[in-house]
Amino acid sequence: MTLYYLAIGGTQVKSPQTLTWVIQDIDAKASRDSNGTMHRDRIASKIKLTVKWGPLTVTECKAILTAISGQFFSCTYLDAQAGGMVTKQFYVGDRTAPVYTFNEQLSQYVWTDLEADFIEQ
Secondary structure (H helix, E strand, C coil), X not given: CXXXXXXXXXXXXXXXXXXXXXXXXXXXXXXXXXCCCXXXXXXXXXXXXXXXXXXXXXXXXXXXXXXXXXXXXXXXXXXXXXXXXEEEEEEEEEEECCEEEEECCCCEEEXXXXXXXXEEC
C-alpha cells in the first residue's frame, strides 16, 4: 500500500524531500503599553507549509507547478497540530527551481530543490 505524503487538488504528487509545518498568528493590532505588556488582537491562526522537493524530472516539476498555479488550491498533508492528515485551502508564495543537470539517459533536464511556501487561505 502506498501512503501518500502530499496531495494537491486531490492528486498525489511526488513526495517532497522536506515539509516544514508552521503555525502563524494573525493579529489585527498588537501594541505594548507603558509597562511593556503586550496587548494583542489575534484574529486567526494560519498554517504555512514550506515544501521542498529533491531531484525532479521536467514532467514532475511541471505537474507540481501547474497544480499550485491557481489563485487557491486544496492541499492534503500531515498536520502536526491535528495529529493526522487534513485538507485545507492554500495559496502559494514564491517558487524556486534551480536546474540541476542534463540526464543523458532520459535526454532531459533534471530540476532540483523545487521549493514553495503554501500559506493557508
